[in-house]
Amino acid sequence: MAKNRTKFVCSNCGAETVRWMGRCPQCGSWNTLEETVEEVLPKQLRTTHEVVSGKRPQKLSEVNLENHERMQLSMPEVDRPLGGGVVPGSVILWGGEPGIGKSTLILQVCHAMAKAGRSVLYASGEESEAQIKMRAERLGAADDDLFVYSGGNLDAIVSEAEKEKPSMLVIDSIQTMYLSANESPMGSPAQIRDCTAVLVRLAKSENIAVMIIGHVTKEGNLAGPRILEHMVDVVFYLEGDRSYQFRVLRTVKNRFGSTNEIGMFDMTGKGLEQIENPSQVMLEGRPIGISGTCVACVMEGTRPVLSEIQALVTKTAFPSPRRTASGFDYNRMYLLLAVLEKRAGYVFGNQDVYINIIGGLKLDETACDLPVCLAMASSLLDLPVPEKTLAIGEVGLGGEVRSVPHLETRLREAQRVGFDTAIVPKHNLNMLDAAQFPGLRLVGVAYLREAINAIKINK
Secondary structure, three states, X not given: OOEEEEEEEEXXXXXXXXXXXXXXXXXXXXXXXXXXXXXXXXXXXXXXXXHHOOOOOOOHHHOOOOOOOOEOOOOHHHHHHHOOOEOOOOEEEEEEOOOOOHHHHHHHHHHHHHHOOOOEEEEEOOXXXXXXXXXXXXXXOOOOOEEEEEOOEHHHHHHHHHHHOOOEEEEEOHHHOEOOOOXXXXXXHHHHHHHHHHHHHXXXXXXXXXXXXXXXXXXXXXXXXXXXXXXXXXXXXXXXOOOOOEEEEEEXXXXXXXXXXXXXXXXXXXXXXXXXXXXXXXXXXXXXXXXXXXXXXXXXXXXXXXXXXEEEEEEOOOOOOOEEEEOEOHHHHHHHHHHHHHHOOOOXXXXXXXXXXXXXXXXXXXXXXXXXXXXXXXXXXXXOOOOOEEEOOEEOOOOEEEOOOOHHHHHHHHHHHOOOEEEEEHHHHOOOOHHHOOOOEEEEEOEHHHHHHHHHHHO
């Protein structure tokens, strides 16, 4: 006979304890431990089930891969982060803030799958069938091979999936699903964990690709136990500022490909449109002849992307100057300001400093150090950086400009967009052949002061 076991699970990190505590011992969050009742099968029943399953070890050389070819979506901005397409039998978890576009992008993926002649079952616990159809018609994704199911009973959804045998099953969202055998409330860590386990078993046994949409907490983490990310094969985050139209699909985990690739989209009235040339889009409308702007080139996976960095330095009206950074690390900005003061001799102690990355992007690569410094110095001196000049380099505490990886790839992107001058680390320049970049003048600098002098000379 089955026994019930009571335990307390943290809704933030998924840690389990046998008694209630005000503060989670794992993550330190307050009042996040929730009581759950877990049914434990007797040992003899568990053993019998494992024997009856009939699974036997197989030689690796005898494993059949005929039905495991990737299913390409003809959506490069999704296929690339996936590693070349959807792997049959894989479980993909999609996370993101509410309203960021997760359901919209998933429905477009379903449309691409249906266009390729593969059936899709879309199960939603948040919308009715009529609401899903209205959204699909708006996106132009109403296909005959797309089946919809409204409801949160996962037992019924799994039963329909086993009957219909679709190529892909979509769960929107995992927080609205429940199992009848689990007495925990819908959205609780126990329900989310058990529902995900059932979906993983379905994907592996029936060779169905399963896509799960998950909500995130206010800290930006996927809601539910942390073990959720370890159970699935791929974890995606759809990022972006809802006040901007740009969205970035970032890979956090991928068992079948690289985690360095991203997809970029533009949110429009007809859904998320793929951005094939992000550099050109990010630089549209760039002000000309205005101080405080500089172009950086960051590597998003294997793709170079040009982005505009803006800085505004103005005399403060307060005893303590303000420091604000949007899209750039706040502590890194303080570090670069200290280097500018100590090593380059520019005083920011009585100046408010504001940094903004255009397009709502978040730049966390150290290759952005030099363009950020040039943008701040340009605003302080009221000296515009030449329009077709970009900067690439990491800045050390000694004021030195250090080398960065993939410089050749970055320079080719700058050359393609039409830049004529690039300020780069001198050490990197010694390992490059300038003749490979006709029309692009390479200025090698060893220290930050040299880079600021370079924009003065170019001006």
